[in-house]
Amino acid sequence: MEPYRIKVVEPIPFTTRQQRQEALKRVNYNLFDLRAEEVTIDLLTDSGTGALSAAQQAAGMAGDESYSGSRSFYRFHETVTELTGYAHILPAHQGRAAERILFSSLLEPGQISLANTHFDTTRANVELAGCEARDLPSPESRDLDSTQPFKGNIDLEVLRATLTGPDASRVAVVVMTLTNNGGGGQPVSMENLKQTAALCRQYGVPLFLDAARFAENAWLVTRHEDAYRDHTPRQVAEEAFRLADGCMMSAKKDGIVHIGGFVGVNDPELAQKCELLLIATEGFATYGGLAGRDLDMMAQGLNEVLEPSYLQERADIAGYLAKRVRAAGVDIIEPPGMHALYLNAGRLLPHIPPHNYPGHALSCQLYLEGGIRSAELGSLYLGKEDEDGNPVASAPYELVRLALPRRVYTRSHYDHIGDTLEKIAKDTHSVYGFRIVDQSPILRHFRAKLEPVPVAR
Numbered sequence: 001m002e003p004y005r006i007k008v009v010e011p012i013p014f015t016t017r018q019q020r021q022e023a024l025k026r027v028n029y030n031l032f033d034l035r036a037e038e039v040t041i042d043l044l045t046d047s048g049t050g051a052l053s054a055a056q057q058a059a060g061m062a063g064d065e066s067y068s069g070s071r072s073f074y075r076f077h078e079t080v081t082e083l084t085g086y087a088h089i090l091p092a093h094q095g096r097a098a099e100r101i102l103f104s105s106l107l108e109p110g111q112i113s114l115a116n117t118h119f120d121t122t123r124a125n126v127e128l129a130g131c132e133a134r135d136l137p138s139p140e141s142r143d144l145d146s147t148q149p150f151k152g153n154i155d156l157e158v159l160r161a162t163l164t165g166p167d168a169s170r171v172a173v174v175v176m177t178l179t180n181n182g183g184g185g186q187p188v189s190m191e192n193l194k195q196t197a198a199l200c201r202q203y204g205v206p207l208f209l210d211a212a213r214f215a216e217n218a219w220l221v222t223r224h225e226d227a228y229r230d231h232t233p234r235q236v237a238e239e240a241f242r243l244a245d246g247c248m249m250s251a252k253k254d255g256i257v258h259i260g261g262f263v264g265v266n267d268p269e270l271a272q273k274c275e276l277l278l279i280a281t282e283g284f285a286t287y288g289g290l291a292g293r294d295l296d297m298m299a300q301g302l303n304e305v306l307e308p309s310y311l312q313e314r315a316d317i318a319g320y321l322a323k324r325v326r327a328a329g330v331d332i333i334e335p336p337g338m339h340a341l342y343l344n345a346g347r348l349l350p351h352i353p354p355h356n357y358p359g360h361a362l363s364c365q366l367y368l369e370g371g372i373r374s375a376e377l378g379s380l381y382l383g384k385e386d387e388d389g390n391p392v393a394s395a396p397y398e399l400v401r402l403a404l405p406r407r408v409y410t411r412s413h414y415d416h417i418g419d420t421l422e423k424i425a426k427d428t429h430s431v432y433g434f435r436i437v438d439q440s441p442i443l444r445h446f447r448a449k450l451e452p453v454p455v456a457r
Ligand code: F0G
Pocket: 044, 045, 046, 047, 094, 095, 096, 097, 119, 121, 122, 177, 181, 182, 210, 212, 250, 251, 252, 261, 403
């Protein structure tokens, strides 16, 4: 059961099918353009959408809003230093700010960043620094149905080959994303992390963690990696941070705050560069674009997120939803992770070709039938067509992500999601495909306008 009870509630909006149909038309079938008050269950993201605890709210009230050297900074600094062990901790307003500060300070144009999988903003910040972001996902990750527990791992063979191959001198950093959000929210094993760290040390390349979901990764390690079964999630997390040379963190996920993040580094020269950029672009080094109350709430959240009862329930609820979804006849990326389920829309809607966006079609249907907002991760996001709409490139899989906000929805909300999917899966042939009528040159999924098109049966 949930290891908490509810003290503050917020009504969720209910709409009719007709209202949702009209809303979809009004926003040109782009769910980003809905008003949140038109959404009943919002699974767009688990980022910044968690519920604060009473202790976090209290910590926020005790926040010290001094411009520099606030008590809040020192409380935050002590918590993060204890957790990560890094010599220099710099607050930032969210994950991508931490990425920009780290990569602008660490990378020179023409260099390469290697990762198990770069998250979109991580990739964008590597590219903005004039560098190449190269993903080296493990071979098991390609089989969506495989229940291998550590499909988030980096491919160690390709990593070694790259670190000794013709591009070796250009590799400036290795990033390990915990858990691997771009790769189905799958975790990374400590064994894989240790071997990565050893290779990085051997070839003199710094290793950084993208620690957005470090606690969920640690929990899954205690469940599935034999050598860590008697460890606490905190012990695993502390060890993981210490295997790397630093980290960037979006605290909007496993910090359970609405805004916040940080950079941690050991190298004093790199820390100094980052600090100067932080002061010039985010805020002074003891607040980094955040209020004192934010720093205090983040420190409290970083401790709460490692409580085993919290992590156990979070894993259980994801598993519960996974069971409901499978029973409805919808396949997911197996095994279910903790922050999201990834629905295999391509398999559910084989009558919709990739360039009529089966993932987007399922996403719109989830909204129409159940007022549920989700995110497409398929050919609308990753594909490309020519000017006449003819396919140029498709995504490897047509997926829909149901992200699960922390401590927000209860089992009856999850049942509603299961019921809605069941209804959709019973009548997939009534689901239409889509066509883009207007799009931006980059990041098109955020702003694209679409219209439904009937597809051949
Ligand atoms: N790294 C990972 C693995 C992420 O999932 C995110 C954000 C970021 C970095 C960037 O952090 O949003 O605080 O700037 N992921 C959100 C999501 C947006 O929905 O998965 P941010």
